[in-house]
Amino acid sequence: MSKFHLNIQKLVQGEFKIKKVNIAFVFQVNCPGCFIYGIPIINNLYRLFSSNVGFIGVATAFEDFEYNNEANLKLLLDNGKLVGETKKYFKSNYGLSNYSEIPKFPVAFTSIIFFVKLIHPDKIEAICNAIPNFSNISEKEKEILLM
DSSP states (O other), X not given: OOOOOOOEEXXXXXXXXXXXXXXXXXXXXXXXXXXXXXXXHHHHXXXXXXXXXXXXXXXXXXXXXXXXXXXXXXXXXXXXXXXXXXXXXXXHHHOOSBOSSOOOSOEEEEOOOOHHHHTOHHXXXXXXXXXXXXXXXXXXXXXXXXX
């Protein structure tokens, strides 16, 4: 069975239990599309299937760190507070400063890790093992992949 790896801090909301089928919804607090489409869809799926499917929302940040952070995630979860481009979008299109579709599913914020931890030999081995037919790849191609 495949393992379910997440690099998260403690859960900010709810409790995540691994089930036979799991859905991880990765989003940013400063992402209008995540709020227009993603969160409402996952809320609906959670409402319909949470008894049989494990759900976790993973708020992450790869840009706009002043908006995409755990403090703003908590404001969203506690009272629907919007920030950044998401706030601009909902304010200009709907006259809203708060979000009514607050995530109902368990949510965590990603852990910030340093690049050195990402290139740990165990992680590289896990990635290589996930590549179909990795053992059949030529030594030269393996060397290039491992660089």
